Amino acid sequence: MTDEPESPAVRIDRYVGQYAERAKGMVASEIRALFAVAARPEIVSLAGGTPYVAALPLDAVGSMVGDLVAGQGTQALQYCTAQGDAGLRERICEIMSLEHIQAHPDDVVVTVGSQQALDLLARIFIDPGDVIIAEAPSYVGALGAFAAYQADVVHVQMDDDGLIPEALEQAITAVAASGRRAKFVYTVPNYHNPAGVTLVENRRHRILEICQRAGLLVVEDNPYGLLGFDGDPIRALRADDHEGVVYLGTFSKTFAAGVRVGWAVAPPGIRDKLILAAESAVLCHSSFSQLTVREYLATQPWREQIKDFRELYRERRDATLDALTRLMPPGCSWTRPAGGFYVWLRLPEGIDSKAMLPMAISARVAYVPGTGFYADGSGGQFARLCYAFPEPSRIREGIRRLASVVESEIELRQDFAPGR
Amino acid sequence: MMVPPMETLDQVVILAGGLSPEREVSLRSGNRVRDELDQAGIDARVLDADSALLTRLDNHPPSVVFPVIHGSCGEDGSIREILELLAVPYVGSTPSACRLAFDKPTAKSMVAALGVATPPSVTLPRETFHDLGASAVIELIVARLGLPLYVKPSRGGSSLGSSAVQKEDDLPAALLSCFAYGGTALIEQFIQGTEVAVSVLDLGDGPRALPPVEIVPGESGYDYSARYTAGQTEFYVPARLPAQAAGAVAETALTAHSALGLRDLSRTDLIVDETGTAYFLEANVSPGMTETSTLPLALDAARYSFGEACVRLLELAAARGV
Numbered sequence: 001m002t003d004e005p006e007s008p009a010v011r012i013d014r015y016v017g018q019y020a021e022r023a024k025g026m027v028a029s030e031i032r033a034l035f036a037v038a039a040r041p042e043i044v045s046l047a048g049g050t051p052y053v054a055a056l057p058l059d060a061v062g063s064m065v066g067d068l069v070a071g072q073g074t075q076a077l078q079y080c081t082a083q084g085d086a087g088l089r090e091r092i093c094e095i096m097s098l099e100h101i102q103a104h105p106d107d108v109v110v111t112v113g114s115q116q117a118l119d120l121l122a123r124i125f126i127d128p129g130d131v132i133i134a135e136a137p138s139y140v141g142a143l144g145a146f147a148a149y150q151a152d153v154v155h156v157q158m159d160d161d162g163l164i165p166e167a168l169e170q171a172i173t174a175v176a177a178s179g180r181r182a183k184f185v186y187t188v189p190n191y192h193n194p195a196g197v198t199l200v201e202n203r204r205h206r207i208l209e210i211c212q213r214a215g216l217l218v219v220e221d222n223p224y225g226l227l228g229f230d231g232d233p234i235r236a237l238r239a240d241d242h243e244g245v246v247y248l249g250t251f252s253k254t255f256a257a258g259v260r261v262g263w264a265v266a267p268p269g270i271r272d273k274l275i276l277a278a279e280s281a282v283l284c285h286s287s288f289s290q291l292t293v294r295e296y297l298a299t300q301p302w303r304e305q306i307k308d309f310r311e312l313y314r315e316r317r318d319a320t321l322d323a324l325t326r327l328m329p330p331g332c333s334w335t336r337p338a339g340g341f342y343v344w345l346r347l348p349e350g351i352d353s354k355a356m357l358p359m360a361i362s363a364r365v366a367y368v369p370g371t372g373f374y375a376d377g378s379g380g381q382f383a384r385l386c387y388a389f390p391e392p393s394r395i396r397e398g399i400r401r402l403a404s405v406v407e408s409e410i411e412l413r414q415d416f417a418p419g420r
Numbered sequence: 421m422m423v424p425p426m427e428t429l430d431q432v433v434i435l436a437g438g439l440s441p442e443r444e445v446s447l448r449s450g451n452r453v454r455d456e457l458d459q460a461g462i463d464a465r466v467l468d469a470d471s472a473l474l475t476r477l478d479n480h481p482p483s484v485v486f487p488v489i490h491g492s493c494g495e496d497g498s499i500r501e502i503l504e505l506l507a508v509p510y511v512g513s514t515p516s517a518c519r520l521a522f523d524k525p526t527a528k529s530m531v532a533a534l535g536v537a538t539p540p541s542v543t544l545p546r547e548t549f550h551d552l553g554a555s556a557v558i559e560l561i562v563a564r565l566g567l568p569l570y571v572k573p574s575r576g577g578s579s580l581g582s583s584a585v586q587k588e589d590d591l592p593a594a595l596l597s598c599f600a601y602g603g604t605a606l607i608e609q610f611i612q613g614t615e616v617a618v619s620v621l622d623l624g625d626g627p628r629a630l631p632p633v634e635i636v637p638g639e640s641g642y643d644y645s646a647r648y649t650a651g652q653t654e655f656y657v658p659a660r661l662p663a664q665a666a667g668a669v670a671e672t673a674l675t676a677h678s679a680l681g682l683r684d685l686s687r688t689d690l691i692v693d694e695t696g697t698a699y700f701l702e703a704n705v706s707p708g709m710t711e712t713s714t715l716p717l718a719l720d721a722a723r724y725s726f727g728e729a730c731v732r733l734l735e736l737a738a739a740r741g742v
Contacts, residue, residue, distance in 0.1 A: 006660055007721075009636070012712050013651030028648035030580060036444035040470070043439075358441060358581065358600040412599055415550045416592040 022150055031369070034357050038366035044398030046385040047366040049193065049341050051253050055312055060300060061256075068295050080287040082279035084110025084263070088294040092249065092263050095297075098232075099225055100239035101247065103265050109274045110285055114223060114250040114262035118145040120277045121184070121219060121246065124270070126151045131175050131182040135163050137344070137373030137382065139193045139221065142186055146375075152180070153375035160335065162199030163187055165206040172214045184217040184246075190234055191224040191340025194373050194384035198234070198338055208241050217270075218245045223253050226306050228339035229314040243267050251293050253341070254306050259289045313341065319392035320385060323399035329407050334385075341388040344370075348410055350417070352380040356409045365401040428738045429462050429731070433482040435499060437468035440491030441601070442578050445648060449488040449709035452716075456727035462734070469499055477506060484738040485510040486730065488706055490577055495706050496522045504742055511737045513705045517681040521703045524574050524606050531676045531700045538700045539691075540565055541608040543574055546599045554592065561607055562588045568610035571595060573602035577704060579643050584610055608701075613693040615642060616659050617714040618673035619707060620686045621724070623732045627677050629670035630718035634659030650712055657721040661692060668698040676703045684733050687715055 038045045068076055083089070089105035096103055111117040118141065126132070128150035134142065136155030146153055154175055157167045168185065175182045187207075189199035199207070211218050220237045228234065238247035250262035264274055278285070296302060320343055324334055331348030345367070347353055354369035370382025387395055434457075436450025437443050450466045457464045467476055469489055485508055493499050497515030504515065513521070521527050525543040532538045542561060549557050561569070571594040572582035581601030583594045598605045615635040620627050634656040637646040646652045658666065673688035680686075680703055687707035691699045707715045709726075719726050 007656050007658060009654040009656055010717060011651050011654055016651030027645045027652065030441070030644045033441050033444045033578075033580075033644065033648075036447075037439055037441060040439060040443075042470070355596060355600055361441065411550070412546065412596065415546075416554045416596055418555075 022148055025147065031354065031357065031372075034361050035366070037361050043361065043364050043366050044390055044394050044401065045366045046387065046390070046395070046398050046402070047368050048389070049386050050389040051257055051341075052309070052312060052389055053256055053258070055308060056256065056305065057300070061296065064295050064299055065292055068291055072291060076288045076291040078287055080284050080290065082109075082282075082284050083275050084108065084285060085287065085290040085294060088261075088290045088297075089263075091294060091297045092265075095226075096236070096238075096247070096249065096265065099222070099234065099236040101236050101265065102239070102242075103247075107265050107268070107271060109264045109266065109271055109278060110290060111262045111264055111278065112282065112285055113252055113257075113260045114221060114248040114264075115141050115145070116278070116281070117248045117262055117264040117274070118142050118219075118221070119148070120264070120274050120281065122146050122149040122151065123277050123281075124273045125183045125217075129180070131180050132184060132186055133168070133171055133175070133182050133216070134186040134375075135188065135192065135195070137194055137370060137379055138186065138375075139188055140368070140372045142221065143373070143375050146186075151183075154182070155374060155376075158192070158195055158197060160197055162189060162192070162197050162203060163207060165203055165210060168207060169210050172210065172216065176214075182214075182216060184219050185211055186219045186221065187237075188221045188223075189237060190222055191227065191337050192342070193223070193340065194342050194368070194370075194382075195344040196335040196337035196340065196342045197344075198228075201235070204235075204237055205240065208237060208244065212241070212244055216244075219248065220245050221248045223248075223250045224340035225249075226254050227310055227313060227341075229310060229317065230338055238265060246270060254309065255293060255296055255302065259292055260286070261289050261293045310339075313339075313388055316387040316390070316392055316395060317343075319395045320387040320399065323396045327399055327403040329403060329410060331410070332406065341386050343385045343387065345383045345385055347381050347383065347406060349381070350413045351406065351409050353383040354380055356405060359409065360402060360405045363401045363405045365398045365405065367402065428483050429734055431480065431483040432457065432462055432464035432734060433477070433485045434464050434466045435469055435473075435485055435487040435489050435494070436466050437470070438489040438491065438493045438499075439469075440489075440493060440576070441580050442490035442494075442576075445578060445708060445710060446488055446490045446494065448711075449490070449713070452709045452711070453486060453488055453730055456730050457734075460727040460731050462731060469493055474502075474506075477508070482508055484508070484734050486734060486737075487512055488709055490706055490708065492522075492575065495577070495704065496575065507742045509737045509741050511684050511733045513683045513686070514681065517683065518705045521680045521682060521686070521705050522575055524572070524702045525604075527676070527680055527703055528606075528700065530679050531672075531703075534675055534679050536672050536675055536700050537697050539570070539608040539611050541606055543604060543606050545604045547603075549595070554595075558588065558591050558595075562591065565607065565609050569594075570608045570610045571598050572606050572608075573598050574604040574606045576601050578647060578708075582643070584641060611691040611693055611699050613691045613699075614659065614661065616661070616669050616690045616692055616698075617718075618669050618688050618690065619715045619718045620673050620677040620682070620688070621719075621729065622684055622736075623729065624736050627674055629673050630715075630724075631658040631721040632661065632666060632669045633657050633714040633717050633721075634661070635714070647708075648710070648712055653712070655714065655717055657717050659692075662696060665692050665696040665698065668692070668696065672698045672700055676700055684736070685715070 126149040370379035497518035
């Protein structure tokens, strides 16, 4: 050692020893660094679930927002209640009636996107170590919210018809047998994120029955319900069980993600706690955003706009499926979504989508590795492709690049297979 | 060297971003340099290296450019070739020097030729494992270099695609991670010791080694997370080294800076083993400038103002011209 007095250790963050246990996983990651590149226009990004807001009548929305401030500025720029604007909640009930939900505006709590509803539900239900049952795979944002409250997520298998009732029953039994408490079942029944599948009708009643018998709450997250490509909106789980289902909705995909307005519809006891939790989290939500949505619903042809979105996304879904069929190497398979934003791609055995991502970024295409959709980080054989944002020609180019990366990765894995 | 008047720094451009996996880090570095310059009274623009860059530079020609793009494009010399073509003065090393430093095996060879220790290594492209059979090649590597090993892409930074290998069975996975970031792997003997970064700065009076920064990461080593999560890594500035070893690391960094023909600033990464031998690992022509990077720590320890050092580098580059 030197004769000089030793310099003290420098830690760039002096509070590093003081963070809560739940903050341990909040670290810089290679994946996040790669996604920073994916945002560049040179990259065909099939990664983020980004709605195509350029399809909105932006001039009309702009005028509407101007009129809102000029005419109702003292309300739009003021605090409001934690439950949310009453007029907006009435509109939300009208929208939910399209999925056969009979709700009163008093049952509705407006949230900052449905993501905040997930956070609030986790906040009021989850103690460290509690079990949340979720599909395998499950929405990454929900897993993040549950992880923040130190939940233990138990995944339940899906197939092309959605959550498998028998697997759900087995999971509930296994959790109970292990002496742990499951707090709720989290499900995205329509045009699942990331799997792209939809829960078929005959399973819906079965799943509600199973949960009712087990005394388990169902959290029905339905961001894409109005974005089905065929026929009318599907009847919501909440439509058949007011007491056992908390329904989450959002305007992020049917209007604008930037307004950050979502909602929860819950039985009265849960609703009251959600309101109090929201109050402590944000005092109240943005009046401006809420009134923007309320005015949009009141003055703009929103039903026609949703039809336009559906057609646009259908065309992009078709481009995606067509390109996958033509270009992907043998050993790949994928789901065929009837709505929403996502195709769930299964890669050949042995391929790890997370490890492959840097090669994909180098090839100027991005996707989300499947590992993000499993609480235990499994799912490396899968990748989520979002077709909502790129134009069809870009989708085709992106999948051409991706196919080439997969082929290269197959060859690389073969080179390093045991015995080679 | 004549120092130009401050007015010549009225059109400063910081190049940051790029399309490498180090984009986010580079943007943070670029913003940090911009903020420091702002505090020093210099208005600088941060521009990305994208398809709009040439038009932007053409519309508003800069007086001098500070490139802080990490990884390929920023450190392989290409963006500096463009600046040369545009006849725009810039801070830092020439394209040819960048190419030498960016290719780690080449840099190792050049520095080793001057008697500097560097971990024994092999450099192999992905095709070699394909053509000759991975198992046989891996067996040969382990037989010759022993264990543990350290595997990294021959080009690139921020530890992306890099990993330590304790046993032979783990080498294929390490190589797969490596090849995800580049087509050629540098496989080195893992030298146990003190990890040190030494920045070299030339503010017009010749290259000087700044105080060595000792890096003490957590259990997972100095990986991407440890590098860029504030608080995950402990630093000691100056490094807790015996005087002789401290001198050796400074000398090694200066030797690397000179051998590779580097200019203005560089950072050399080294390991000092228990005998005090300093092993050269790599040299960086565009060192990180983020709040978790070692260059700002070293500047602080040397009682240099980061902002003033940036201003001085810009002045020197402007005076040097192209």
